[in-house]
Structures are given as structure tokens and as C-alpha cells.
Amino acid sequence: MILTPKELLERQSEFTVIDIRPESQRKEFPMDGINIINSEDGFIHTIEGKKVLVCQFGIVTEGMIIEQNLKDTFSLLGGAQAWIDFQSEKEDLSRWSRQTVLPEVGLEGQKKLLNASVAIVGLGGLGCPVSQSLVAAGIGKLILIDGDSVELSNLHRQPLHGIDDIGKAKVKSAEESLRTINSVTKIQCVDEYLDESNGLDFIQECDVVIDATDNIQTRQLIDRFSKESNVPMIYGGLYRWEGQVAVLNVDGSPGYKELFLEPPSGGESCADAGVLGMLPGIIGNIQAIETVKLIVSIKTNLVGKLLMYDGMNHRTEIIEIG
Amino acid sequence: MKITIKCFSQVKYALGIDEFVLELEAGTMTSELEQNIRSKADGKLDGISLRIAVNQKYIPNDIELNDGDEVAFIPPVQGG
Numbered sequence: 001m002i003l004t005p006k007e008l009l010e011r012q013s014e015f016t017v018i019d020i021r022p023e024s025q026r027k028e029f030p031m032d033g034i035n036i037i038n039s040e041d042g043f044i045h046t047i048e049g050k051k052v053l054v055c056q057f058g059i060v061t062e063g064m065i066i067e068q069n070l071k072d073t074f075s076l077l078g079g080a081q082a083w084i085d086f087q088s089e090k091e092d093l094s095r096w097s098r099q100t101v102l103p104e105v106g107l108e109g110q111k112k113l114l115n116a117s118v119a120i121v122g123l124g125g126l127g128c129p130v131s132q133s134l135v136a137a138g139i140g141k142l143i144l145i146d147g148d149s150v151e152l153s154n155l156h157r158q159p160l161h162g163i164d165d166i167g168k169a170k171v172k173s174a175e176e177s178l179r180t181i182n183s184v185t186k187i188q189c190v191d192e193y194l195d196e197s198n199g200l201d202f203i204q205e206c207d208v209v210i211d212a213t214d215n216i217q218t219r220q221l222i223d224r225f226s227k228e229s230n231v232p233m234i235y236g237g238l239y240r241w242e243g244q245v246a247v248l249n250v251d252g253s254p255g256y257k258e259l260f261l262e263p264p265s266g267g268e269s270c271a272d273a274g275v276l277g278m279l280p281g282i283i284g285n286i287q288a289i290e291t292v293k294l295i296v297s298i299k300t301n302l303v304g305k306l307l308m309y310d311g312m313n314h315r316t317e318i319i320e321i322g
Numbered sequence: 323m324k325i326t327i328k329c330f331s332q333v334k335y336a337l338g339i340d341e342f343v344l345e346l347e348a349g350t351m352t353s354e355l356e357q358n359i360r361s362k363a364d365g366k367l368d369g370i371s372l373r374i375a376v377n378q379k380y381i382p383n384d385i386e387l388n389d390g391d392e393v394a395f396i397p398p399v400q401g402g
Contacts, residue, residue, distance in 0.1 A: 126402045214402040238401030239331040259373075264398035266332065266370025275401050308330055308396070315340065317328065319394060320379040 002062065003052055003074040004094045005086035008034070015052045018044060020064075021080065025056055031080050033087050044070065055079045057101045058094075096138050109296035110138060114184075116295045117141040119206040121194050121222055123170040124148070125270060126212035126236045128160040129284030130291070134185075135178045137292055141186040142178070143202050144171040147193035156277040157270075194218055204229035208291050211235045211256075212284065214269050223248065223256035232294055235259065236287045238275050239268065241311040243283030246321065247290050247302040254304055254321045279311050323348055323389035327359065333395045336366035346387065352376065353384045359395060370397050 008015070017036045019026055026038065031054065044051065050072045053061040058079035065073050076083060078097030085100075085107050086092050093100060093110055100110045116139050120127050123146040131142060148170050150161045158170075165173035171189040178187060192198060194213075203209045203225040211222050211233055219235065226233035226249040233248040235256060249255045286307065293301045306319045325344050334340045337359070346355065352374050360367050374381055375394040387393065 122402050124402060212402050215400055216398060236402060237399035239399040240335070242331050242334075242399070244399055260371065260398040261373070264371050266367075266397055268332070268400055270401040273401065280402075306396070310330075310334075310340065313340065317330075317394065318378065319375045319396065322380050322382065 001065070001074045002058070002077045004077045004092055005083045006092035006094075008052060008076060008083070009086070015050050015074070016047050017052045017054060017076075018047070019054045019080070020044075020061065021054070021056055025080075029056065029080050029084060031083050034083070044073075050074070052076055054083070057081055058097055059101075099137065104298050105292075105296055112295050112297075113138045113292065114140050116208070117143070117206040118291060119143040119145060119202050119209045120212055121145045121210065121218065122212035122214060123158075123160070123174045124154060124212065124214060125157045125238060125275065125280030126284040126287065127170075127210070128158045128174065129281045130210050130212055130236075130288050131174055131178055132160060132181065133285055133288035134291060135182045135187075137288070138182065139185055139291075139295075141188065143188045143190060143206060144174055145190040145192070145194050145202060146170045147191060153271075157275060157280050159281075194221060196221065200225045200228060203231050206231055208294055209233050210287055210291065212287070216260075216264055219256050220262070227255055234287045234290050234294075236283050238270060238279055238283060240273050241276050241279060243279055243286075243309050243311075245283060245286045245290065245302060245307045245309075246305060247294065250294070250303045259306060259321055276311060282309065282311065323350075323387070325350075325355065325387055325389075326392045327355075328392060328394040330394065330396050331399050332370055332397045333359070333363070333367065333372065336363040348389075350387050351384050352381060352387060352393065355387065355393060356395070367397075372397055 018039045019036050052074045054076045055061045056079050058077050061075035078094035082094040082097050096110050099105050100107050120131050150165045150168050150173050160174045160177040169191045171191050175187050175189050209231050232250045235246045237244040290302050304321050308317045325346050328341050373396045377392050
């Protein structure tokens with residue numbers, strides 16, 4: 001069982017709070033604003049009533065409770081670090097504790113994600129996993145852009161949409177599913193296709209634009225608006241068992257125009273060529289990873305590179321675009 | 323000289339193979355290799371634009387190949 005820092009603050013009178021960290025860690029990262037006792041492992045069993053155990057990141061205590069089958073005992077989600085962050089920020093970020101514990105993300109990175117806006121063009125095969133992962137990651141605002149409606153043939157690869165959503169606008173169907181994951185993320189639905197008249201307005205107010213479309217013409221439009229507004233574009237494309245991802249237009253880095261010299265021709269759509277249902281989940285999530293890396297400023301990324309993945313033999317190739 | 327050919331998407335399906343080695347004459351240019359590949363595809367690559375990467379890097383223009391080079395043929399893909 002787990003308890004968030006916010007829940008602990010509100011219900012602290014119900015619990016004995018026990019810090020299991022070594023003295024050096026307790027001194028370096030003290031937990032203020034709560035009555036807390038220090039303990040060795042053996043001592044925990046002798047305390048009556050409900051208890052909350054605290055370690056540095058909430059991982060050791062979760063394991064202890066399961067392994068030792070401790071009754072009436074909770075683990076503080078995100079541990080002392082989440083409590084300290086909560087005290088300083090007055091905002092409970094513990095639900096993201098599994099990613100803020102990563103040194104490359106941290107609390108600062110999570111705050112950037114919570115303040116970021118991302119436009120997703122297309123809510124089909126790629127748009128579903130991208131939006132799902134970004135909402136779960138705590139992105140502040142998503143603009144979902146797609147004029148299409150849900151069809152039966154979409155469902156094998158677009159798991160935000162279900163049988164009852166057939167005929168419904170994809171953006172509305174996606175929004176309903178996404179809200180069940182995280183109600184904090186603001187979601188703006190645009191039930192229109194991106195075109196010359198509306199594209200720039202949506203893209204220029206975002207930090208990143210995701211290309212989850214199914215045609216080259218819209219990719220070229222996104223590329224143009226991405227360049228004009230200096231908003232990076234995360235390209236994704238699918239073909240049968242294969243997918244492509246590239247991070248484009250980052251401070252003058254190559255764009256779609258440079259990736260496939262104009263006019264690119266010959267690509268087939270999923271309807272024409274077919275696509276394995278799991279493939280968009282893999283490629284879309286790589287797009288989501290690259291989005292998070294751009295927002296939290298992680299330099300190891302696919303800027304200026306094209307990643308190609310083949311689900312048939314799991315071959316992965318990364319090509320330098322220039 | 324030996325050149326390893328890596329095929330992606332439509333190129334893979336047109337040739338029925340994802341990777342193979344070709345024995346080519348010294349001095350062969352990438353444009354000549356592309357014609358060679360297109361001729362093997364039996365018309366299935368007609369109208370499909372291809373980017374060429376040599377040793378995991380896009381080439382800006384036609385270049386001479388060297389023994390041991392890896393050449394990838396990359397078409398655009400539409401699906402999403």
C-alpha cells in the first residue's frame with residue numbers, strides 16, 4: 001500500500017511515520033513539517049497501529065512491505081525526496097516519482113514537462129500511443145488535431161478508441177480515454193484536419209509538434225510551420241512491419257524537406273500497404289521519448305538523425321541526415 | 323569490391339531481401355548502384371523516390387563507393 005505526500009499531510013494523525021534511512025541520509029535530506037521517528041528494521045514490527053515507512057525514493061519501503069508482509073503499513077510514494085519536494089513546491093509530484101528519480105529528469109525536468117505544450121497532428125496509429133504516454137508523463141497541455149472519425153478498421157492499432165467510439169470524432173474519443181489517465185493535463189480538441197489556414201496558429205503556441213499523420217502532404221505542411229515558428233517536429237512514419245522516427249527543425253537542424261528531398265513520392269498509406277497493430281505503439285512511444293528528451297533538455301537524441309526499426313527482425317538503424 | 327546493400331520498406335519488399343552483398347567494379351558511383359537496384363526491382367520501385375546513405379550517413383550528392391561500404395536505400399513512408 002502506498003500513500004502520497006499530500007495524503008500523508010492531510011491524514012498524518014492516523015499514522016506513525018517511520019524513517020528507515022541511514023543517519024547520513026536523514027541529515028543530508030531532512031524531512032521537515034511532520035512528526036517522524038527513526039528506526040532500524042526490527043523495531044517496525046513492535047509499533048502498533050497504522051504506519052508509514054519512508055526511505056529516500058519510496059522504492060525500498062515498497063519492497064519491504066511486500067517481502068515482510070507488513071500489515072497496516074504504507075510506503076510514502078516517492079519517499080523523503082517527494083516529501084521534501086512537496087514541502088518546497090506545495091505541489092504533490094509524487095505520482096511521477098518513478099521518473100523524477102531518474103537523474104536525467106529530476107524534479108526540474110518534471111516541472112518542465114508539467115509546463116510544456118505539445119501539438120499532436122493525427123490521432124490514429126501513432127497519435128494514440130504518443131498522446132497516451134505524454135499524458136501519463138504529465139505534459140501540461142496537448143492540442144489534438146484530427147478531422148477524422150473512428151472506424152472499425154482502426155481499432156487493431158489505435159487502442160484509445162473502442163467499439164463504442166465508431167463514428168465518433170477521433171479527437172473526442174482520444175480525449176475521453178486520456179482524461180482517465182491524468183485529469184491534470186489540459187486537452188484542446190481540434191476536430192479539423194491541419195491545413196494552410198489553421199496549422200501555424202496551433203503549432204506556434206507549442207513547444208513541440210508531433211507528426212502522427214498518414215500522408216506526405218500534411219508532413220510537408222507541418223515541416224513548413226515548424227520551420228516558420230521554430231517549434232521542433234517529431235516525425236514518425238509506418239510501413240507494414242517498419243517505422244521511422246526523426247527529430248526535425250531543432251534550432252536550424254534538418255527538417256522533413258531535407259529528410260526526403262521534395263517532392264518525395266511513392267509512400268503507401270496503412271490502408272494501402274497494411275500495418276502490424278503493435279508497430280505504431282513502438283514507433284509512437286519512440287516519438288514520445290524524443291519529445292520528453294527535448295522538453296527536459298537531454299542532449300542524447302535523434303536531432304539530425306533518422307531511426308528506422310523493423311519489427312520483423314528487430315533491426316534498428318540510425319542514419320545521420322546531415 | 324564488396325558493397326553491403328541494406329534495403330528498407332518498399333525496397334525490401336520489392337527485392338524480397340533486407341540485406342545482401344554485391345560485387346562491384348572499383349569506381350562505381352552511388353547513382354550507378356541505384357540504377358542497378360532499381361533494375362533488380364522489376365519496376366516495383368518506379369515512381370518511388372529514394373534517399374541513399376553510405377555508412378549510416380546521407381550523401382549530399384553522387385559519390386564514388388569504396389570497398390566495404392554499407393549502402394542503405396530509404397524510401398519515404400506514408401503510414402501513421
